[in-house]
Structures are given as structure tokens and as C-alpha cells.
Amino acid sequence: MAKTLKDALTEFLNIDGVNVVAVIGRDGFVIESSSTVKLDTDALGAVVASAIGSSEVMGNNFTLGGLTQYLLEFDNGKVIIAAAGEYILTLITDQNAVIGSVRYAVKKGIAGLVKLL
Amino acid sequence: MVKKVVDISHVVFMELIRTIISTIGVPAAKGSLMRIAINAGEQSEEVEFASFDDFVAAIETLENPIACMEGKAESLGDGLFGLPKCPFASLLSNYTDFYGKAPQGFEAIADEFNKGNPMNKKLRIGSGAGVGPFCVFHQPMRSQAGANIKIGGKKINIFQLGCRTGSGKKAFANEFIEEYGCQYEIVDKALDTYMCCYGVKVLEE
Numbered sequence: 628m629a630k631t632l633k634d635a636l637t638e639f640l641n642i643d644g645v646n647v648v649a650v651i652g653r654d655g656f657v658i659e660s661s662s663t664v665k666l667d668t669d670a671l672g673a674v675v676a677s678a679i680g681s682s683e684v685m686g687n688n689f690t691l692g693g694l695t696q697y698l699l700e701f702d703n704g705k706v707i708i709a710a711a712g713e714y715i716l717t718l719i720t721d722q723n724a725v726i727g728s729v730r731y732a733v734k735k736g737i738a739g740l741v742k743l744l
Numbered sequence: 745m746v747k748k749v750v751d752i753s754h755v756v757f758m759e760l761i762r763t764i765i766s767t768i769g770v771p772a773a774k775g776s777l778m779r780i781a782i783n784a785g786e787q788s789e790e791v792e793f794a795s796f797d798d799f800v801a802a803i804e805t806l807e808n809p810i811a812c813m814e815g816k817a818e819s820l821g822d823g824l825f826g827l828p829k830c831p832f833a834s835l836l837s838n839y840t841d842f843y844g845k846a847p848q849g850f851e852a853i854a855d856e857f858n859k860g861n862p863m864n865k866k867l868r869i870g871s872g873a874g875v876g877p878f879c880v881f882h883q884p885m886r887s888q889a890g891a892n893i894k895i896g897g898k899k900i901n902i903f904q905l906g907c908r909t910g911s912g913k914k915a916f917a918n919e920f921i922e923e924y925g926c927q928y929e930i931v932d933k934a935l936d937t938y939m940c941c942y943g944v945k946v947l948e949e
Binding site: 652653654655656658669672673676677679680681683684 | 766767768769771772773774775776778779856861862863
């Protein structure tokens with residue numbers, strides 16, 4: 628059976644520490660998400676789109692090229708945001724997640740994800 | 745030289761939109777305006793009309809939530825409505841009067857709004873029928889307000905079919921014209937007279 632976008636996203640939850648994964652349009656509307664915790668997807672989409680948008684404005688202003696990945700570290704967890712073609716892949720982890728593993732999985736999984744979009 | 749009297753709140757509002765666009769980019773700005781509009785539409789009054797005629801009559805008496813929000817539209821038959829005046833028309837003229845030029849970057853947000861995407865399909869907005877940044881706000885707000893309205897106990901869908909600028913440029917949502925089941929020529933003719941043309945369809949449950 629063909630893999631759905633939801634299936635592909637849920638696989639990211641198998642990575643230690645990853646609690647939330649979502650694909651979001653550049654306008655902030657959530658396309659699909661999967662999580663092990665309670666989540667306000669509307670709020671997630673809105674803030675992620677604003678974060679990516681303002682970062683890309685910065686990249687354009689400083690002629691740094693396109694945004695590929697964005698890492699935010701907080702006291703209680705981390706957020707990884709990656710460009711996925713016209714969409715945005717977002718993962719939220721707890722503070723114990725090994726960021727290198729998460730970033731590697733994102734880099735490895737993005738191409739397959741884009742094909743499903 | 746004496747400048748024209750303007751409504752400063754309009755000037756500020758336009759500058760806020762321009763700032764949002766320049767700081768977070770066009771797609772995110774479009775989404776932000778849409779979310780504001782959808783949330784506002786959700787707050788509109790829940791109303792039930794016994795019949796479509798009652799829905800239309802309530803526009804004239806401003807007991808129809810859509811009319812309360814955008815002004816009185818005129819019934820064109822077959823569920824079609826034409827709005828004589830864009831509720832946002834004075835914002836652009838106030839800005840231009842104050843600064844002496846049109847705001848920069850607003851065409852881009854209308855173009856973004858017209859791209860196909862799941863939210864546009866769900867609300868039956870944009871997708872070609874946006875002519876300016878205020879369509880990004882007006883159309884979702886109207887569609888979402890429609891979700892709070894019932895006619896004869898049944899839900900309705902509002903289809904954005906076409907829109908026109910003050911300078912006469914027309915824009916059409918061909919997929920929604922087709923889905924609604926009316927002819928392009930009827931919408932085109934309506935836009936000769938009206939700024940906005942939309943259809944209201946009662947859902948068969």
C-alpha cells in the first residue's frame with residue numbers, strides 16, 4: 628500500500644525525543660501533522676510561517692540565498708524547521724533529543740516527503 | 745499646499761499591512777491576514793433564516809450578518825449577489841492622498857492569494873478572484889461568516905466568483921464559477937456594475 632503523508636510524518640516520531648512533526652504551507656496553514664502530545668496546530672502553523680518568512684527576508688537582505696534549515700533551542704526542547712520545496716517541515720523535540728540525529732533524519736527524509744506533497 | 749483630509753486609522757492600517765509583508769514575506773503575510781479574517785468571521789452572529797427570500801430581505805434591513813459586515817449587496821437572482829461598494833475602497837484612497845503614491849508590494853500579496861491551495865478551496869475564495877490585499881481579508885471573513893448561517897435549517901456555502909478594482913480591472917475564480925454552476929458571462933456582466941460578485945448556495949444534506 629502506498630505510503631501516505633501522515634504515515635511518512637509519523638515515522639519521524641520514532642526518533643528519540645521527537646514529539647511533534649508537521650508539514651505547513653508557507654502561508655501557515657497546516658497540511659498534515661502527527662504528534663504524541665496535545666497540539667494547537669493552527670498556532671504552530673502561524674508562528675512557523677512567520678519565523679520562516681522573517682528568516683527568508685533576512686537571507687534575501689543579506690544575499691545569503693535560500694533558507695534550508697532553522698534550529699531553535701529552548702530550555703525545555705528544540706524546534707527544527709526545514710524548507711521542503713514549497714512547504715515547511717517542522718519538528719518539535721524534548722530537551723533530550725540528539726539534534727544531530729534529528730537533523731540527519733530530516734535531511735534524509737525530506738526528498739521522500741516532498742514527493743508525497 | 746494643503747493636503748486632503750484623510751482618516752489616519754486607514755493610513756496606519758495600510759502601513760501595518762505593508763510592514764507585515766516586508767518583515768515576514770508575502771506568503772506568511774497572506775496567511776496572517778487570512779487567519780485574522782477567518783477568526784473575525786467565526787465571531788459573526790449565528791443566524792437561521794426560514795427561507796432564501798428571508799436571507800435576502802435581511803440584507804436590506806441589516807439583519808443579515810454578511811450585510812452588517814460588508815454593506816448591502818444586491819440580489820441578482822440564482823443565489824448571486826453583487827456588492828456595489830468595496831468596504832475597503834476608502835483605505836486605498838486615504839493612503840494615496842496622504843503619501844501621494846500607491847503602497848508598494850500589495851500586488852504581490854493579491855497574486856499569492858490567487859494561487860491554488862487547500863484553504864482557498866475549502867472556503868471557495870481567491871483562486872483568481874482576488875484583486876488586491878483587502879480581498880485577502882474580505883473574502884475569507886465573508887466565507888467564514890457564512891458558516892454561521894443556516895437557511896431552512898440547512899448550511900450554506902459562499903462562493904467568491906469575481907471582483908473588480910476601482911480602476912476597472914476584473915478578476916475571476918473560474919473554478920468556483922464552474923463549481924457554483926453559473927456562466928462566466930453573468931459574473932463578467934455583474935462586475936460592470938458591482939465591485940464584488942459572489943454566490944450563496946444552500947447545501948443539500
